[in-house]
Amino acid sequence: MSGIVELVYFATAVTFILGLKRMSHPTTARSGIHWAGIAMAVATVATLFHPEIQGRYILMLLAVAIGGGVAYLGARKVEMTDMPQMIAIYNGMGGGAAAAIAAVELIRVAENPMLAETHGAMALWLGVLGALIGCVAFSGSVVAWAKLDGRMQKSFNFKNQQWVNLAIIAVAVLFGIIIATTTPGPFTLIVFFALALAFGAMMALPIGGADMPVIISLFNAFTGLAVAMEGFVLDNAAMIIAGTVVGSAGTLLTQLMAKAMNRKLSSVLFKQFGGAPSGEKTEVEGSMRPTDPSDGGIQMAYADKVIIVPGYGMAVAQAQHKIWEMVELLTERGVDVKFAIHPVAGRMPGHMNVLLAEAGVPYDMIYDLEEINNEFEMADVTLVIGANDVVNPVAKSDPDSPLYGMPILNADQSKNVLVIKRGQGSGFSGVENHLFYLDHTRMVYGDGQKVVGEMIASIKTL
Structure with a gap:
């Protein structure tokens, strides 16, 4: 049965890639979305027959029903003006899911250190890195959603903000190394995930409105990368391929968006974009001329x-x-x-x-x-x-x-x-x-x- 599931994963991965390719042109984009959606649905059904599921069908079906129901109702009701924030929050859910998978696996390793040998050292490192990136994508996307939805100001800056961000990510990486090289306790795991979430939010807080398309694309790439890494941890080919494709597409799109604005990604992340900090308008000669x-x-x-x-x-x-x-x-x-x-x-x-x-x-x-x-x-x-x-x-x-x-x-x-x-x-x-x-x-x-x-x-x- 495991071989059949893997074969289905491969077929759905190919269909997903073809669907993504069709999304690259307006005339085929709709069918491309349908192809990718069908591929993901088939992969989800195939997962139910995986030998390692061990009868956890009720929880899986309940999660699919709740998540799918919320997404369907939300997508049906959303206004076109609210589409960007919907994309941002749905993208964040993908990163959050990857981080949640990593959390479960890391807790299992903490409770049973022998599982570290089962996963392998490389898989454990990838799991920690995927958890870090997934948390950043989740909390950062939530902040992006809040800004686009008018629930938060366009940018939030304070003195030495970048140094604070650097300190947060440095400590998060330190705790990640501890988790990957030792048997982590609950405190270590909690601090690691809290710092990763905090860094994602702090990373998005100073981003101005004009840079929002770039940061959404970047978090999309993060989500794909995190999913691919957790796919290695779970030895799940569908997650590896889908995450890699999404991560690659998001990275390319981020580069294209930055190029379209003639902005380096480092400038998007570390420099404020917009008018003068005082909020004063730039001096302009002449006046506006109205007409009917x-x-x-x-x-x-x-x-x-x-x-x-x-x-x-x-x-x-x-x-x-x-x-x-x-x-x-x-x-x-x-x-x-x-x-x-x-x-x-x-x-x-x-x-x-x-x-x-x-x-x-x-x-x-x-x-x-x-x-x-x-x-x-x-x-x-x-x-x-x-x-x-x-x-x-x-x-x-x-x-x-x-x-x-x-x-x-x-x-x-x-x-x-x-x-x-x-x-x-x-x-x-x-x-x-x-x-x-x-x-x-x-x-x-x-x-x-x-x-x-x-x-x-x-x-x-x-």
Whole structure:
């Protein structure tokens, strides 16, 4: 029976990898998610037949029912604006589960030292390291969720914070070495896990809002790595392969996100990102020029080329459906309309793509930064709805700005710019946007969905 289970694990691992591959393109992403989900379901069922289960079916089925039920209900009810925090907390649960597995195994070793020889020295070291990484991913993801959900301030800094963090992780590693090389007592285990959890929270506390996509990806990589390590401890091929794939994908995505912001990962983790600590706005020459939604709609209706740049504000206003309705009207009038997506637009990677797909926007109308940036200078109108930092021209012109060097969408190069914004505040990073003060930029204030609705009404009158 063990051989059959391992064979099923291998088949599900291959299916999981193929599903992940299909997630790399919008047209196949949905089926890729289904493939990966089915693979995990089959692997879970196969685990019930593993010889080492020893009749613990009631507890396993109860855990699956509770966890699956909570996840299903939560996913059904979550708003698209809350998707980033849901991803963060679900990712944290994976790291927490890996840490819990490690805790159980380490407690078993503490109670019966002979099991250390059964596991092997390498497996024991991997178990301790997996426990450390899993705890960091869990508590860090909880903090990320709290920030994204508005339950905690965007960043929390105090004097010598990094030295405190270094001391916490150093002591945690010391206790980990003690656990891996001796027979640990309850106190040692408790202190180790407490320090690991504390470090994860402290690691995420100073992270500003603009860096949140990067840190979520990083914790995702941590979770995969922790699961893979605990797979070695349990000699479970499915956990090893799935964890390795998730960890690798998360690491690659973290690198891509950091590159998209022109930020080193060390800067994300150890330096504050955003406006001045005092909270004062950057000095900007000129003033914002407001316009009416109807005027903006007419301007786009008579344009030859329009580029739309969506951001988190569109998600908050749930304006994606109205945007697509307006785009349909514009294309009927012969206007060439395209969507420009920055890699870190929104609160998580791919956030804007998901929103536009939900509204029915065809994939061939959605372009990444590298694909469309050269087209802005040919655009008659660029409509920015809810985006801020990803179109801020100071990233190209002001070496003193925290955004300097970050690749941005060249909205400022278009002939006219319309910006739909609820108010006059700065972006999530706290950096004032100089795009709003350019001579060819007009601000359209108000709720995104309502403003676009008025634009639609003005286009229909033409």
